[in-house]
Amino acid sequence: MAEIAFRNVSKRFGSTVAVDDASFTVGDNEFFCLFGPPLSGKTTILRLILGLEQPDEGEILIDGRRVNGISPAARNVAMVFQNLALFPHMTAAGNIRFPLIERGVAADVIAARLDDAAGKLHIGHILHKYPAHLSGGERQRVAIARALVRDPAAYLMDDPISALDARLREETRVELKRIQREAGRTLIYVTHDQEEAMSVADRMAILDHGAIRQIGAPREIYDRPATAYVARLLGAPMMNILAVEAVSAGAVTLDGALHPGATDIGLRPEDLRLTPWTGAGPVATVAEVEPLGGHTVVTVRAAGSILRALLRGQPAFRVDTPVLVSCAVARAHFFGPTGQALSFSGGTA
């Protein structure tokens, strides 16, 4: 078991600040996601936990023990690499045993741990196979088993499924969640895919230029983003963010008053309603209709703004036809001049 904590950790490479005063605590057995765009500091944080980098400032604690300066080998955290890095000339069992043999662990202990890991990951039937004869998902399990037999306090994964194709990714992320739940242990997971992060994480940290902008359960952050930056990172299509003037110019009709002090308004695509418009006055025009089957993304141009609406089913909107865009004010997010969220009632439409 392990709790991992960062207290005001900073890391610089020359003049680049890779991690900027980061503080967070990952609880025991938690599936914790580090999420952000490329170069936002996710991988550096993993390397700091592993001990491959040392912080310039701040403290890193594993189970309450300060590990600054302690070697990677003495930290007891295991990394599952992006390419899974299985030895092709060894069977699955050989791969899983390898880290223990290297450490000189007794043969009976190795056998017991292999048994235990194989049981937890449901791979007993493929232990005799070579990596070339395993499916992507099976290789994933073997790589995780190899990390687990070391009995690490926590394991870390750096974008482990980004190389898989779309369909396999959707299946594997659910599998990973299941594995972590069954095998236990703290898991710290890096991804740049917002859907994947929201799917797997118990909690997540949103990174931007090395700084943590928000920490919370995916649903919490999605519903109550702390800033416009965070709001746009989660959700596909991304949140529509308009200057408040666009609302008075008629881009969207709200059923209530704007938040005083707001400079921008954020509207989730799924909260927008589109109605065919036959009257006079300023209206929006359909610019693009993208059918997804179960949902439809309709892009509209309105009062100089572009808005995307995510509608259920297959509504028959046609390009270049006028529509009225409306949203319940209770579903609107309001942001101040620096992008901070002013308030969000979280009400239902």
Next chain:
Amino acid sequence: MSAIRLDQLGKRFGAFTALHAMDLSIADGEFMALLGPSGCGKSTTMNMIAGMERPSAGRILFGDRDMAGVAMGRRGVGFVFQNYAIFTHMTVRENLSYGLRMTGRPGSEVASRTAATAELLQLTPLLDRPSAGLSVNILQRVAIGRSAVMEPAIFLLDEPLSNVDAAFRAVMRTELKQLQRQFRQTMIYVTHDQLEAMTMADRIAVMDHGVLQQVGTPLDVYNNPANVFVARFIGAPGMNLLPGVPLDTGAGMAVDLGPLGRSPVLPPAQAAALRGAGGPVIYGFRPEQVALAAGGIALQTEVIERIGARTIVHFSGPVKVGPVKVGPVKVGPVKVDGVKAVFDNDLALSVGEVAHLAPHGGDVRLFDAATGRALGGH
């Protein structure tokens, strides 16, 4: 002139048949996606259209002109690969204008076309930057621009977005669509990502095991899949497919789903299709087209993925379908690791709870369990 016709096109590599006699007509100015899993023959098809591979059988026609023996460079096609090939010692501008300069266009034309393409792909601020050191995202944009600037009548793209990150992929989908609208090239787009095909293409050619499975508009293939492969491959998640046998309940036709009980009674069109079935069937329904209602199929909630606007619920109950025979090849077995349903984000359901899933009757699709083919017209 830029219409393309594949006439019984086939390709063998030794004993392996990569593509079985494929017929496909692509209209001038059409955006056609070739969609399928890896190894389905989509890239082989594309390579033959480009002139990089020679067909083992059949013909490729551009307009009425047979392309047999016409070299790649003389086919007038633009090509963008998954792995962009950018000259790293050149600036973005030099890369974009490379093709025009090689064909000896006047300097003023080179400059104006390069500028227009850069503007369209949002590369204007980067024009004088060296290509080395630019992100993968930007390099792929440059690669697309370098082909687009030639204004080819036929534009072939082979998985151009599979190496860029998820957020950028969404942006590029929109841009590629706009690019194609503006220039009206005939576009053939190879992808394994059904979302890319659904959102960009005028029509989708779904392929598997070297066999063309279905051609249709995105909503055609989503609403009326020709067989179980297409049903599973289109949609995120794909269609739920449960094996069963026709059952006349007295109150109407339903499907006996074995251990999962019986389906709700079917509306007339589906009931007629079911009556026409000779034997076991596959009962198909989309994860988005279900309601939680009494009388639905009882399933245990196993995993709940709350991903923004959507909540995907995975129900337990491992079910396997197939393998089934579709045309000359076996498809599957179609692995069904459980039933999935998609709800809005305000769903009140928790892990372990038993849910009663009632597919919308009119959206249920039925397939012949022996052949995997769709039953009846719905």
